[in-house]
Amino acid sequence: MALKKKPVTGMKDILPREMEIRNYVMNMIRETYGTFGFSAIETPCVEHIENLCSKQGGENEKLIFKILKRGEKLKLDKAESEADLVDSGLRYDLTVPLSRYYSNNANELPAPFKALQMGNVWRADRPQRGRFRQFMQCDIDILGEPTYLAEIELVLATTTLLGKLDFHNFTIRINDRKILKAMAQYSGFPQESFDTVFIILDKMDKIGLEGVAEELEKEGFAKDCIDTYLGMFQEITSDIQGVRFCKDKLKDVLDPKVAEDLETIITTVESVKSADFKMAFDPTLVRGMSYYTGPIFEISMDEFGGSVGGGGRYDEMIGKFTGNNTSACGFSIGFERIVMLLLERDYQIPTKNGKKAYLIEKNMPADKLLKILEQAREERNAGTQVNISIMKKNKKFQKDQMNAEGYTEFVEFFRDKM
Amino acid sequence: MALKKKPVTGMKDILPREMEIRNYVMNMIRETYGTFGFSAIETPCVEHIENLCSKQGGENEKLIFKILKRGEKLKLDKAESEADLVDSGLRYDLTVPLSRYYSNNANELPAPFKALQMGNVWRADRPQRGRFRQFMQCDIDILGEPTYLAEIELVLATTTLLGKLDFHNFTIRINDRKILKAMAQYSGFPQESFDTVFIILDKMDKIGLEGVAEELEKEGFAKDCIDTYLGMFQEITSDIQGVRFCKDKLKDVLDPKVAEDLETIITTVESVKSADFKMAFDPTLVRGMSYYTGPIFEISMDEFGGSVGGGGRYDEMIGKFTGNNTSACGFSIGFERIVMLLLERDYQIPTKNGKKAYLIEKNMPADKLLKILEQAREERNAGTQVNISIMKKNKKFQKDQMNAEGYTEFVEFFRDKM
Numbered sequence: 083m084a085l086k087k088k089p090v091t092g093m094k095d096i097l098p099r100e101m102e103i104r105n106y107v108m109n110m111i112r113e114t115y116g117t118f119g120f121s122a123i124e125t126p127c128v129e130h131i132e133n134l135c136s137k138q139g140g141e142n143e144k145l146i147f148k149i150l151k152r153g154e155k156l157k158l159d160k161a162e163s164e165a166d167l168v169d170s171g172l173r174y175d176l177t178v179p180l181s182r183y184y185s186n187n188a189n190e191l192p193a194p195f196k197a198l199q200m201g202n203v204w205r206a207d208r209p210q211r212g213r214f215r216q217f218m219q220c221d222i223d224i225l226g227e228p229t230y231l232a233e234i235e236l237v238l239a240t241t242t243l244l245g246k247l248d249f250h251n252f253t254i255r256i257n258d259r260k261i262l263k264a265m266a267q268y269s270g271f272p273q274e275s276f277d278t279v280f281i282i283l284d285k286m287d288k289i290g291l292e293g294v295a296e297e298l299e300k301e302g303f304a305k306d307c308i309d310t311y312l313g314m315f316q317e318i319t320s321d322i323q324g325v326r327f328c329k330d331k332l333k334d335v336l337d338p339k340v341a342e343d344l345e346t347i348i349t350t351v352e353s354v355k356s357a358d359f360k361m362a363f364d365p366t367l368v369r370g371m372s373y374y375t376g377p378i379f380e381i382s383m384d385e386f387g388g389s390v391g392g393g394g395r396y397d398e399m400i401g402k403f404t405g406n407n408t409s410a411c412g413f414s415i416g417f418e419r420i421v422m423l424l425l426e427r428d429y430q431i432p433t434k435n436g437k438k439a440y441l442i443e444k445n446m447p448a449d450k451l452l453k454i455l456e457q458a459r460e461e462r463n464a465g466t467q468v469n470i471s472i473m474k475k476n477k478k479f480q481k482d483q484m485n486a487e488g489y490t491e492f493v494e495f496f497r498d499k500m
Numbered sequence: 501m502a503l504k505k506k507p508v509t510g511m512k513d514i515l516p517r518e519m520e521i522r523n524y525v526m527n528m529i530r531e532t533y534g535t536f537g538f539s540a541i542e543t544p545c546v547e548h549i550e551n552l553c554s555k556q557g558g559e560n561e562k563l564i565f566k567i568l569k570r571g572e573k574l575k576l577d578k579a580e581s582e583a584d585l586v587d588s589g590l591r592y593d594l595t596v597p598l599s600r601y602y603s604n605n606a607n608e609l610p611a612p613f614k615a616l617q618m619g620n621v622w623r624a625d626r627p628q629r630g631r632f633r634q635f636m637q638c639d640i641d642i643l644g645e646p647t648y649l650a651e652i653e654l655v656l657a658t659t660t661l662l663g664k665l666d667f668h669n670f671t672i673r674i675n676d677r678k679i680l681k682a683m684a685q686y687s688g689f690p691q692e693s694f695d696t697v698f699i700i701l702d703k704m705d706k707i708g709l710e711g712v713a714e715e716l717e718k719e720g721f722a723k724d725c726i727d728t729y730l731g732m733f734q735e736i737t738s739d740i741q742g743v744r745f746c747k748d749k750l751k752d753v754l755d756p757k758v759a760e761d762l763e764t765i766i767t768t769v770e771s772v773k774s775a776d777f778k779m780a781f782d783p784t785l786v787r788g789m790s791y792y793t794g795p796i797f798e799i800s801m802d803e804f805g806g807s808v809g810g811g812g813r814y815d816e817m818i819g820k821f822t823g824n825n826t827s828a829c830g831f832s833i834g835f836e837r838i839v840m841l842l843l844e845r846d847y848q849i850p851t852k853n854g855k856k857a858y859l860i861e862k863n864m865p866a867d868k869l870l871k872i873l874e875q876a877r878e879e880r881n882a883g884t885q886v887n888i889s890i891m892k893k894n895k896k897f898q899k900d901q902m903n904a905e906g907y908t909e910f911v912e913f914f915r916d917k918m
Contacts, residue, residue, distance in 0.1 A: 085821050086548045087604045090588050093544035095601050097608060101540040105530060112523060117880040119857075119887025121905070122519040126511035126634050127545065127620060128565070128590075130504045147546070150566040150586060152624050158585075161576065167585065168568060170508050172546075183513050186505045190515060192901045194889060202545060206570050216544050229890060231860075234873065242880070346866045354873040356881060403503050439537075442649075448764045455652065455772040462535040462660070463774060469537025471612060472647060483610045487539070 092207070092215030098487070103424050104218070106431045107417065108200060110246055111220055118239040120198040120222050125179035127172055127202060133182055134171050138399060140371055142174040145205040147215075172204035176221045177373075177399070177412065184225055185403035194226035200417070212422060221393075223412035225400065230343045233377050236393065236413040237351050237361075240381070245357025247420065248429070252359045252383040252390075254351070257367035258344050259374050259394070261328055264336035265365065269311035271303060277372070279303070279311075284368040291315065320362040322348060328365065344377060373399050379413070386423055391415035435465040439489040441473040441480070443496045450500045510625070510633030516905070521842050522636075524849045525835065526618060528664055529638055536657040538616040538640050543597035545590055545620060551600055552589050556817060558789055560592040563623040565633075590622035594639045595791075595817070595830065602643055603821035612644035618835070630840060639811075641830035643818065648761045651795050654811065654831040655769050655779075658799070663775025665838065666847070670777045670801040670808075672769070675785035676762050677792050677812070679746055682754035683783060687729035689721060695790065697721070697729075702786040709733065738780040740766060746783065762795060791817050797831070804841055809833035853883040857907040859891040859898070861914045868918045 089095050096104070112122060134146055148168040150156060161167050173179050176199045184195065200220045207213060222239060224232040237254055244252065262283075266276050282297045289297070291312055298308045314331065318324040322345055329341030348361045369378040369392060378394030393413035401407035438461065442454060458468045469489060474480045481492060507513050514522070530540060552564055566586040568574060579585050591597050594617045602613065618638045625631060640657060642650040655672055662670065680701075684694050700715045707715070709730055716726045732749065736742040740763055747759030766779045787796040787810060796812030811831035819825035856879065860872060876886045887907060892898045899910060 085551055085554055085600070085603075087600060087821060089544050089600075089604070090546050090548055093546060095544070095605055096542040097605060098539035098541055101542060104542075105540055109527070117853075117883065117885050119855075119885055121516035122523055123516055124514035124519060124522075126507050126513070128508050128511060128622070128634065130508055133503050136503055147570075148568040149590075150568055150582065152565075156582065158579065158582065164568065164574070164576065167576075172567075182503070182505060182507075185503075186507070187513055187515060192905050196887070204546070216546065227890070231869070231888065231890065234869075235888065238873070238877075350866060350870055350873065353870055354877055356877055403505060435535075437537075448768060451649070451652075452768055452771055455656070455768065459656075459772055459774055465535065467535050467537055469614070470649065470653060472645070472649065487610050 090215075092209035094214055094216075100421065100425060102431060103421050103429060107247065107421060107424070111200065111243060111415075112198070114243040114246055115198045115222055115239055118196070118222075118235060118242075120196045120239070122198045122200070123183065124199065124201060125173070125176070125183050127204075128170050129173045129179055129182070131165075131168055131171050133178055134174065136178070136402065138178050138181075138371075138373055138402070139174055142205060145207055146174060147172040147204050147206055174203055174205050176201060176203065176219050176414075177223075177396075180221070180223055180225075180412075181400045181403050181410075184400055184408070188404070188408075194224055194232075197221075197223045197225065199223075212418075214418070218417040219414060220417040221412055221414045223410060225410045226408055227411070228397075228409040230347050230377070232409070232411040233347050233379075233395065234350050234354075236411060237347070237379060238354060238356075240391065240413045240415060241351075241355055241357045241359055243415070244359070244381070244420075247424070249383065249385075249420075249423075250358040252381055254359060254361050254379055255364040255367050255382055256344065256348065256361060256377060256379045257364055258340055258377045259369075260336060260340045260376065261332070261344070261365060262368065264332040264340075265311065265314060265328070267335045268332050269314070270307040271311070275301075275303070280368045283366055284370070286315075286366040315365060318363070318365050320364060322363070324363045324365070340376075347377065369394055371396075376411070381415070383423075386419055389416065390419045390423075435467060436491060437467040437469070437487075437489045438491045438493060439481075439484045440468060440470040441477065441492060441494045442470065443473050443494075446495065446497055450495075450497065453500065454495050508633075510627035512632055512634075518839065518843060520849060521839055521847060525665065525839060525842070529618065529661060529833075530616070532661040532664055533616045533640055533657055536614070536640075536653060536660075538614045538657070540616045540618070541601065542617065542619060543591070543594070543601050545622075546588050547591045547597055547600070549583075549586055549589050551596055552592065554596070554820065556596050556599075556789075556791055556820070557592055560623060563625055564592060565590040565622050565624055592621055592623050594619060594621065594637050594832075595641075595814075598639070598641055598643075598830075599818045599821050599828075602818055602826070606822070612642055612650075615639075615641045615643065617641075630836075632836070636835040637832060638835040639830055639832045641828060643828045644826055645829070646815075646827040648765050648795070650827070650829040651765050651797075651813065652768050652772075654829060655765070655797060656772060656774075658809065658831045658833060659769075659773055659775045659777055661833070662777070662799070662838075665842070667801065667803075667838075667841075668776040670799055672777060672779050672797055673782040673785050673800055674762065674766065674779060674795060674797045675782055676758055676795045677787075678754065678758045678794065679750070679762070679783060680786065682750040682758075683729065683732060683746070685753045686750050687732070688725040689729070693719075693721070698786045701784055702788070704733075704784040733783060736781070736783050738782060740781070742781045742783070758794075765795065787812055789814075794829070799833070801841075804837055807834065808837045808841075853885065854909060855885040855887070855905075855907045856909045856911060857899075857902045858886060858888040859895070859910060859912045860888065861891050861912075864913065864915055868913075868915065871918065872913050 148171045151169050325345045373396045374394040375397045376395030380392035381390045395411040397409045566589045743763045791814045792812040793815045794813030798810035799808045813829040815827045
């Protein structure tokens with residue numbers, strides 16, 4: 083039989099050691115976010131193709147794993163395009179399904195609703211090291227809370243979690259899509275080209291101020307627009323003064339409340355935080371998805387050269403399903419990156435109970451086996467992990483192997499010594 | 501926009517209350533099976549279509565959600581059948597992926613290997629009440645242990661778990677595929693029609709002895725075969741005497757060790773068990789899948805008119821991948837049924853820490869909000885679930901709603917009283 087041993091391209095088998103870390107992180111997530119009042123929910127992994135292709139997903143919509151129609155619905159002979167063959171697909175994020183979920187279940191949910199989702203998503207990205215086509219996402223969202231209380235709680239919950247997982251000295255970069263737009267407007271860019279401007283601005287990290295200037299020129303934007311725009315970025319500091327500068331400078335194009343709220347979010351989080359990190363105002367922060375409408379944020383960690391999570395306010399997406407706008411704000415942590423960093427650090431999970439291996443000589447009579455199992459029962463009931471195996475000829479190898487699995491204590495049972 | 505609010509046909513959105521129970525059960529599973537030395541692993545939800553259609557899956561192979569090839573691999577104009585369009589699908593069980601996983605990773609795994617898998621599987625069954633097209637399976641398997649130590653440990657682990665989840669008075673029905681075959685052989689049925697005989701025998705629960713006799717006759721089997729066969733079932737008791745009867749009666753067609761081992765499994769489990777259930781020898785137990793090679797078992801619960809789990813030994817499946825047979829034995833509990841039964845009982849999860857709701861008057865000044873958040877920080881760090889919301893006009897409704905979510909303690913904060 084031509085059975086295949088490897089997982090499908092770009093997906094992976096998870097070995098016990100990684101799984102231990104994953105379960106530890108998942109438990110910590112549930113526990114920590116639980117104390118912030120988030121309730122776990124779940125949506126199916128399979129979603130209507132119409133919802134997945136609703137333009138909310140941006141570039142991800144090109145990466146959907148599509149599922150073939152079944153039975154009579156599949157008319158292969160009449161199918162002219164891919165779209166005729168499929169009616170569903172694997173979700174590529176948890177935000178689109180959350181919007182559908184909320185519109186379907188709002189009557190049975192409290193308002194505001196604080197949702198915690200942990201689940202796999204699938205994207206047919208080009209496979210590369212450390213990036214997989216199936217990966218876990220972990221989102222918290224507050225639906226129905228229009229004030230900055232939502233942003234503050236999301237950032238506090240996320241950073242408390244990271245602190246508990248032993249991450250320190252990271253930065254939460256924060257901006258507001260309204261400031262982003264006001265800066266472009268103030269500089270004189272035409273409204274319809276904002277998206278183009280932001281795509282270029284988003285590269286600031288990589289290509290620097292001069293690179294951004296060059297690319298904006300290449301797009302044909304006026305020199306004085308570009309100069310005004312980039313001049314501001316040079317003046318804005320990453321602290322509260324930077325936010326105040328924007329409030330003042332952009333007063334003709336920006337509601338001052340936007341800057342005031344951002345200031346409150348930053349100062350409040352800085353005062354209440356229980357982890358070791360800093361908040362930084364970053365006017366170059368764009369966040370790819372066009373659905374964001376207010377504050378946006380991202381976690382930067384030196385240990386990892388990039389973002390390990392982000393989120394923001396998206397007050398208009400749920401309205402696409404329900405017809406009524408519902409304020410919404412979410413924060414997603416990069417679960418896979420966090421697990422990867424912990425694995426690289428060889429992170430030791432704090433455990434309460436020991437791991438013990440019982441090695442039993444071959445052909446142990448049933449009455450003696452019974453005694454061994456009774457002993458194991460008592461230890462297991464007390465919480466000890468007891469792994470019972472038949473003793474092998476190469477006992478040393480067997481013990482070494484079990485040692486690698488974390489079994490440090492061995493108890494041996496022989497037929498004649500019981 | 502034509503967005504769809506309902507989940508795709510046959511799949512469901514999971515609300516917070518059910519999710520709490522699910523997470524509780526999952527934690528109990530990880531904890532309990534952990535004490536028995538099982539290690540959690542995971543395989544991708546997407547599996548090669550060749551592996552899914554390898555005839556190991558029986559009827560489930562008709563229910564596969566198939567995934568469209570991507571990019572250049574999809575040649576719609578040349579596709580003549582469904583098979584030309586797909587190269588993968590969603591797994592319909594965890595056993596086929598486990599066999600692939602083991603064949604792919606055996607070098608990095610201990611031997612014997614005790615695996616715990618919890619994960620979703622998908623079957624395009626006709627939707628019906630309480631049955632969904634996406635559902636969680638929970639399997640434990642011991643790979644590389646040829647002796648009955650595997651069966652004993654699997655049954656003890658599973659029943660200990662059920663006891664901890666407050667299930668009592670259930671029955672573990674047990675049989676051996678070798679006894680099943682020996683009985684058919686002893687009665688004179690031709691070897692090639694065993695499967696037909698077993699499919700009919702499997703209906704004993706529903707149609708009774710006479711119904712089975714009738715259907716066997718309809719298939720054209722000889723009257724004396726049928727009489728000998730059904731005569732035995734009337735004589736065999738569901739205790740150890742029944743096993744001994746088989747050993748004696750079938751001595752010309754059955755290795756006595758098969759019956760002896762079965763007796764040891766039953767008596768050992770009965771002596772060591774830490775939950776309240778009984779073992780019953782059931783010679784009519786068939787277990788659908790043809791891959792079973794030795795002992796098979798099933799959990800019967802009066803509360804639920806059917807099986808809430810089962811398993812058995814399948815020593816030949818892994819060889820299909822590796823070329824070398826590896827002994828294997830597994831037990832799968834009906835996760836969804838267990839969750840359903842706990843929900844129906846309105847099961848109260850034991851919790852250590854309280855749930856508190858903070859209600860804050862609207863437009864609370866930032867400095868006062870800070871104080872509230874600091875108070876929340878202390879309570880959250882101590883493990884209390886603190887849910888902070890803005891006070892609504894209809895405070896009574898708001899409190900009632902939060903009460904339904906389990907928040908029993910309310911703390912109110914007013915602008916002028918701080």
